[in-house]
Amino acid sequence: MFEKIISKIEEHDSIVIFGHRNPDGDCYGSEIALRNILRAKYPTKSIYCVGSGLKKFYDIIGPTDAVIDETIVKSLAILVDANDLERSEDQRIYKALDFAKIDHHIDTFTFTEGPEVIDDKASSTCELIYLFAKENNLEIDLISASALYLGIMTDTGRFQFANNFVRMFDIVRDLCDLGVDPILLNKTNNLVPEISLDIKAFIYSHVRKTDDGIIYVYATKEDREKIGVTSAQICANTSLISYVAGHPIWFVSAETDDGGIQTEIRSSIFNVQEIVVHFGGGGHTYAAGFTTKGHKEGILKELLALCAETIKKGSN
Numbered sequence: 257m258f259e260k261i262i263s264k265i266e267e268h269d270s271i272v273i274f275g276h277r278n279p280d281g282d283c284y285g286s287e288i289a290l291r292n293i294l295r296a297k298y299p300t301k302s303i304y305c306v307g308s309g310l311k312k313f314y315d316i317i318g319p320t321d322a323v324i325d326e327t328i329v330k331s332l333a334i335l336v337d338a339n340d341l342e343r344s345e346d347q348r349i350y351k352a353l354d355f356a357k358i359d360h361h362i363d364t365f366t367f368t369e370g371p372e373v374i375d376d377k378a379s380s381t382c383e384l385i386y387l388f389a390k391e392n393n394l395e396i397d398l399i400s401a402s403a404l405y406l407g408i409m410t411d412t413g414r415f416q417f418a419n420n421f422v423r424m425f426d427i428v429r430d431l432c433d434l435g436v437d438p439i440l441l442n443k444t445n446n447l448v449p450e451i452s453l454d455i456k457a458f459i460y461s462h463v464r465k466t467d468d469g470i471i472y473v474y475a476t477k478e479d480r481e482k483i484g485v486t487s488a489q490i491c492a493n494t495s496l497i498s499y500v501a502g503h504p505i506w507f508v509s510a511e512t513d514d515g516g517i518q519t520e521i522r523s524s525i526f527n528v529q530e531i532v533v534h535f536g537g538g539g540h541t542y543a544a545g546f547t548t549k550g551h552k553e554g555i556l557k558e559l560l561a562l563c564a565e566t567i568k569k570g571s572n
């Protein structure tokens with residue numbers, strides 16, 4: 257499955273791993289695990305990963321690397337957990353010498369720079385990194401195992417969502433066998449900053465509903481500034497308005513600093529990935545997101561109309 261990726265890796269002496277903006281557990285976990293696994297196999301190559309990572313896990317899983325431009329221009333860039341270069345958090349990816357990609361988002365056919373492995377049936381990119389290691393007989397050390405566990409745990413909503421539960425639990429079992437401490441990782445993941453109380457208070461007091469069955473929250477830039485958080489921090493809270501009976505689609509939108517709108521949308525039964533594609537977004541069938549610019553009221557109206565249409569179509 258990963259033959260083309262491994263031959264690209266063998267071609268290059270310098271490799272930099274990139275992930276998406278607002279990195280989550282799967283993005284950060286994939287980057288760290290892939291870096292460590294490759295470093296162990298190729299001790300003479302220079303191998304790094306970049307991006308802001310998840311600081312609360314640095315004591316357990318460790319930080320990403322500071323990499324200078326001169327390194328990137330002579331490196332193979334491996335993009336993980338993201339559709340295309342545009343979604344990379346570190347936009348210096350465009351300067352790289354060569355490219356490869358490993359991802360589990362629904363293909364948007366926007367990565368054309370090199371070989372890629374996409375499996376949108378995989379629970380997480382971490383699951384794919386695990387399969388990559390197994391296929392190539394690469395050793396998974398304890399930190400990499402912890403990083404992979406983190407990605408699988410978070411991207412599956414704590415083992416709730418998967419296409420192949422047997423494969424997912426087989427992998428998780430093996431990671432536990434390698435010494436992963438699920439209680440520690442879970443506790444660390446649960447830890448939230450005090451400001452999350454203000455975000456929750458805002459979300460719960462600004463819920464809007466439509467007759468079509470949509471539940472949503474819209475935060476203006478002023479709303480956000482009053483709390484002192486980013487649009488990404490607001491949008492990370494879709495689970496607070498999830499699974500309300502009679503409301504099969506829910507989303508959280510927040511105005512960005514540069515005049516755009518960021519949205520994270522979820523559904524229990526409808527394909528919301530098809531909705532976000534209209535706004536240049538991507539993701540998974542039941543969990544997707546986008547950031548777009550334009551006339552704010554117009555975007556919200558269009559988004560609500562597309563959701564209503566999706567519910568109506570699906571209910572017929």
Ligand SMILES: [Mn+2]
Pocket residue numbers: 282283337360380381411
């Ligand atoms: Mn992911």
